[in-house]
Amino acid sequence: MKYDAIIIGFGKAGKTLAGALAKQGRQVALVERSRAMYGGTCINVGCIPSKSLVTSAAEAALHADEPFEAKAERYAAAIAEKRRVTGLLRGKNYGKLHDLPGVAIYDGFGRFLSSNQVEVALTDGGTTVLEGEKIFINTGSVPIVREIPGLQGNPRAYTSETLMDEERLPRRLTLIGAGYIGMEFASLYTNFGAQVTVLQDGGTFLPKEDRDVAEEIRSVLEKRGVRFLLGAKTLRADGGTVVYEQDGAEHTLPGDAILLATGRRPNTDGLQAEKAGVALTARGAVQVDALLRTTAPNIWAMGDVNGGPQFTFVSLDDFRIVLSQLTGGSRSRDDRSSVPYSVFMDTPLSRVGLTEREAAEQNIPVRILKLPAAAIPKAQVLRKTDGFLKAVVHAETGKILGAALLCPESYEMINLVKLAMDLDADYTVLRDRIYTHPTMTEAFNDLFAL
Numbered sequence: 001m002k003y004d005a006i007i008i009g010f011g012k013a014g015k016t017l018a019g020a021l022a023k024q025g026r027q028v029a030l031v032e033r034s035r036a037m038y039g040g041t042c043i044n045v046g047c048i049p050s051k052s053l054v055t056s057a058a059e060a061a062l063h064a065d066e067p068f069e070a071k072a073e074r075y076a077a078a079i080a081e082k083r084r085v086t087g088l089l090r091g092k093n094y095g096k097l098h099d100l101p102g103v104a105i106y107d108g109f110g111r112f113l114s115s116n117q118v119e120v121a122l123t124d125g126g127t128t129v130l131e132g133e134k135i136f137i138n139t140g141s142v143p144i145v146r147e148i149p150g151l152q153g154n155p156r157a158y159t160s161e162t163l164m165d166e167e168r169l170p171r172r173l174t175l176i177g178a179g180y181i182g183m184e185f186a187s188l189y190t191n192f193g194a195q196v197t198v199l200q201d202g203g204t205f206l207p208k209e210d211r212d213v214a215e216e217i218r219s220v221l222e223k224r225g226v227r228f229l230l231g232a233k234t235l236r237a238d239g240g241t242v243v244y245e246q247d248g249a250e251h252t253l254p255g256d257a258i259l260l261a262t263g264r265r266p267n268t269d270g271l272q273a274e275k276a277g278v279a280l281t282a283r284g285a286v287q288v289d290a291l292l293r294t295t296a297p298n299i300w301a302m303g304d305v306n307g308g309p310q311f312t313f314v315s316l317d318d319f320r321i322v323l324s325q326l327t328g329g330s331r332s333r334d335d336r337s338s339v340p341y342s343v344f345m346d347t348p349l350s351r352v353g354l355t356e357r358e359a360a361e362q363n364i365p366v367r368i369l370k371l372p373a374a375a376i377p378k379a380q381v382l383r384k385t386d387g388f389l390k391a392v393v394h395a396e397t398g399k400i401l402g403a404a405l406l407c408p409e410s411y412e413m414i415n416l417v418k419l420a421m422d423l424d425a426d427y428t429v430l431r432d433r434i435y436t437h438p439t440m441t442e443a444f445n446d447l448f449a450l
Helices: 012-023 041-045 047-063 068-098 180-192 211-224 312-326 356-361 377-382 410-422 427-431 443-447
Strands: 002-008 028-032 103-114 117-122 127-137 141-143 157-159 172-176 195-200 227-230 232-238 241-246 249-253 257-260 264-266 299-301 341-343 349-353 366-372 388-394 400-406
Touching: 002 012, 002 103, 012 028, 012 068, 012 103, 012 127, 012 312, 028 117, 028 127, 041 047, 041 068, 047 068, 047 180, 068 103, 068 180, 103 127, 172 180, 180 195, 180 211, 180 341, 195 232, 211 227, 211 388, 211 400, 341 410, 349 410, 356 366, 356 388, 356 400, 366 443, 388 443, 400 410, 410 427, 410 443, 427 443
Parallel strands: 002 028, 002 127, 028 103, 127 299, 157 257, 172 195, 172 257, 195 227
Antiparallel strands: 103 117, 117 127, 141 264, 232 241, 241 249, 341 349, 349 400, 366 388, 388 400
């Protein structure tokens, strides 16, 4: 079977590119290993299901005095709602491409035979070989599973993907890893009513963040009931119980479930990239240049698999870069400025640009502006006053270099800061805007007036 383009993976970049090329009259083959993954990681096992649970958890937190049995019922209902949402979106994503002339969807595992041939082990049995003029790798990422005795095959050990499909609320949940995924899950499971303990090997909590931001996050989560054990090395597990070492002593932490929240890695397992002349990096990502071209001239890699920031919106921008090349444009990775991100905890953190520490390391003269969330009228209305807003502004030029927003609705607010930075606007542009009231965004009037 010959095609103008073969896309391996039904993620954000892949599905969007498939639709765009088909509408241009090209014949496209889209290969997806699992029918449960139409639409990619975000829709099925990442952003959307976790945010559905975050929403349900916030509602559950309003009933904190309920007995555990009632909390467990709320949790089971939240899992059912999560499945409804992901199933709906999965079906819509499949339908958009299945009904589009020019797109052929192959259910099965794809691997390279050469730089223009992909063999697909079909889900329903048998194999087929596809030949493509251009090939695009969009296989995403998978959870990192550390080799800790007692975790492999342990029915009470989960990744972030599998825990979200568990219908029973654990009374005691142990998180191994205190990164952003871990903090989001710690927050939502605490809100559901689980007793959450976080184990982290290192002694510095959220080392990428400024200390004031990291300590405020820890304080907020501890007030919600999360327990942190830093400098705690996990030694082994037995069912839901973890044995760890801290300060030279061995400790036992009983529990009902274990979440491995130790990050994600590019998914190149079984791809046979070497047969296509596609090089991988030391971390196992597909090696690409600024145009997302691999070491094979007719193959590109988009999304998490190319080792870039693991965000759906970055995957979408990868699509734009690739489509630009195919249509005579010049868009590249070099055109990107600071990439924002949000951690959907309760209270949410959103960040973009430089931290205060990074600016100091680069000897950039800055002004640090801070405003407590409690000073914002809308935060008082929401009765969510933990956290603060922090901006890093160049002391001489007045340009916004970065911001950390730890406050309600920060995931919406950060996009306005990002826009101002992209437009190279002076901080006074955000300071002097007219905003609706009462909103969280109007806090920029006060933050940038300090």
